Amino acid sequence: MKPALTVFAGAEALEHIRNHGLQPDDIDMVLGASGGPKWLSLAAIDRYLISEWFSQRRRPLHLLGTSAGGWRLACYAQNDPLAAHARFQEAYMGQNYSAKPSAQEVGGECRHILSEILGTDGIAEIIHHPVMRYNTLVTRCRGLGASENKVLQGLGMAGAMTSNLIARSAMRPWVERVFFHHPQKPPIDHFPHLPARHVALTEENLAPAILATGAIPLAISGVHNIPGAPRGAYRDGGITDYQFDLPVLPEQGFVLYPHYFAKAPIGGWFDKKLKWRASSRDYYRRTIIIAPSWEFAATLPGGRIPDLDDFYAYPDYQQRRRRWDIAAAACEQLADELADIHANQRWAEVAAPLPW
Helix, strand or coil: CCCCEEEEECHHHHHHHHHHCCCHHHEEEEEECCCHHHHHHHHHHHHHHHHHHCCCCCCCEEEEECCHHHHHHHHHCCCCHHHHHHHHHHHHHCCCCCCCCCHHHHHHHHHHHHHHHHCCCHHHHHHHCCCEEEEEEEEEECHHHHCCCHHHHHHHHHHHHHHHHHCHHHHCCCEEEEEEECCCCCCCCCCCCCCEEEEECCCCCHHHHHHHHCCCCCCCCCEECCCCCCCCEEECHHHCCCCCCCCCCCCCCEEEEECCCCCCCCCCHHHCCCCCCCCCCHHHCCEEEEEECHHHHCCCHHHCCCCCHHHHHCCCHHHHHHHHHHHHHHCHHHHHHHHHHHHCCCHHHHEEECCC
């Protein structure tokens, strides 16, 4: 039977794996991509990483996520990450909306999910965690995109999307990338295409930043006037950094990237259909990507991992929940295979060059 899990590594990471294998302390950074319910395919991998792989971690581990990836990694940085992750998964899978929910209704449900993630003390635990250093990216919308009126906001998003056809940098009149980083030294200092405004995370702005990075335009109400950041409307970090095309290049260690697909990550949200715009292989030279194989994904309900289309294809909560429960249970196999690869140090056997 073919493996369910695929492993890819950039040139420098692959050389290290072939010469030395891979240990948890070799990793300096973890990435978490946008993607809505796609994250459910990685839930079991998350649990393995936080309960086993990184459980004895003593030196700093940088976490960078956008949208659902930012929510996932907020669980990693709490004192009881497994409990936080369980609360997140149950709250996320429990989303239940009216037939035609407004952006405000969905925003209210997102606030509930965030409150479940953070629990009673999550904000302070994330800010002051001795090992896990949490970071997220958020988009500050300019002009019409800042409006909560759907027509005006849609025009603003169309302006950004059209500008992006020319170049990512052409979106500057419409969007600003905002990097909410751990109070210690940020893990990235160079942001190509679109410069990033740096804002240090505090106990006052952490929750609004996490909420904002998941605020999908038009579908979810934005987050306004985040403390410590410029006034304005903040939306999904995936607009600028959907699956990352950034120089994530730690000086010593490597980057672990649990991803949804065995293919090149997509830079920004508007790049999804631009076949000619691929992420830089050079930026990924120190990254290890672990992802479900296409063959495994085809065995899940509907022949794919869960995604945002499920909210529209299966508006009935019970039907959608059954499909998600089946998919999440099947994806336990991914974590089992990862545990076996590590326990038997089969990294060199399974790791392949980047697939693009």
